[in-house]
Amino acid sequence: MVDTSVERAQAIEETLASEGFADVRRVAAGCNLVAMVEQLSPDIVIMDMSLPDRDALDGIKELTARTPRPVVMFADEQDAGFVEQAIAAGVCSYNLSDAATRDVKTIVTTAIALFDRYKRVESELEEIKGLLAQRRLIERAKAHLMHNRRMTEPEAYAWLRRRAMNSGRKIAQIAAELLKCAAPETDRTGAGESLPGEEK
């Protein structure tokens, strides 16, 4: 927890301790925040949004990309509207400072829940994207076989599946290899998100 207001920090710490959050570490503003986060490996970071030290945390997001942590920001009254929108977006959690001492447990619990949901949705999305990409690869490999080897669609699929079973790999892998041999690099769009020659 990084806070400018000692009283607020104390109140939050007491509330969290009495609500069963085992270990609250208070960190002085301006200390080596990155090293502290890496060393303590906290489940959640609570910080004052008015501190410039936020930029240091912005920097470690990437380092900790594999084990991201929810961050709760306590903001001032002027930023009320911003806080609402940020919470609605559900990516990162902002909360108003005047609510802090009373409802701190709810806020922290909500932040963790929002964060977990966000991570879950994100990983599901990645999974679906992967599946879609595989489907597209197989479709294109089939089209390639039908066009170049005069196969029917069931024949093309059977051909891919047989290869996959024989080599103990996935059909999508076989499809990718086939397309790679057939069309080396030349039709890459380079944009990263689209597959080579997708428009065909």
Next chain:
Amino acid sequence: MNGRSSHSGNTSRLKIGLLRLTDSAPVIVACELGYFAEEGVQTELMVEPSWANIADKLAYGFSDAAVILPPLAFAITLGLRQPAQSLVVPFSISMGGNTVTLSRELADEVQTIALRDHVPLVNALAATLTPKPERPVFAVVHNYSTHDLLLRYWLATAGIIAGRNADLVVIPPQRMVEALQTRRVSGFCAGAPWGEMAVRAGAGTTVATSRDIWRNAPEKVFALRQDWAESHPGMLEGAVRALLRAARFCDAPENAAYTAALLSRPDYLGVDSQAILSSLPGAVPAMNRTVFHRHAATFPWRSHAQWFLGQMQRWGLLDAPAQTRTIADRIYRPDLYRRAVAATGESVPVADVKPEGAHRSTWSLDASPRPIAMDADYFCDGAVFEPSD
């Protein structure tokens, strides 16, 4: 944070995010001297404590525009830090102004070697660091910053590679003095006036500035949310004209004292006006002057964008397959600049890109209606960056 309105009660106000930096000058001047108002643009300035706040408020649509670092504008548009928000850059704010400031003892060592062996300071720095057992730590103000890219570029010319034989950390500029004093870092790269603040506190010595790394290096830009820009085309043009006028004001040495006093107010930078003055035009010594207007400083050069994006790729901040030219064209919008200033008589560059680093002295830029007098733009290693057009 500190919402301040030049006019209130209007729903379509342009909300501009700023940090406590010298490059906020044109926006503050345009607001305080009524240039925005004269163009019919109602503004609200939001002085923020961190780049993360600037970025989040743009990303969530809570501000409309900001004085921002080009690499951060790219990161926001590309969603490199969640969530993504498309930005456009119709105006460049400044050139130069950053300093590389080392702890005093390290700087003494480096300067002694540089004088003795007649080598560039960065090579002297490499020579002092090599025999030391611990990796040196340098600080920058944000992951996606001009400071990060310029410092990496400079260090690399002497074989100091961040992540291999040196570490880069992020520390807010207000904490740099303390970080030097406690030996947490050997040095830092930050915008004005923070290097000067460290020098005044007796904590550090400035050994290089932006101009020693890249002469007239582009620094901050004025970025707006694309959706706001598209729904307020008239206000966007008015804002660009007001900023152009303010840039001209800030570039005049006779206005420097006034600008410094204005910026030093507690609700803006809140630091000694003398420290700000040293980074404004007309400063003596002219070590780290920020350029706001002359040498086509306000034009959003797409070659600047391409260079930054290329450097982001070089250091793994951006995926290699990303099409830097497409991204640069999407975000940097010289067409919006030209449309806005067409009626003002301001000379506007004919091309959208120029070779970067090709000029060792003054030169003349093809512009309409009159050519623009340009200054040197070379890199410390003599490289020339040829943009794709």
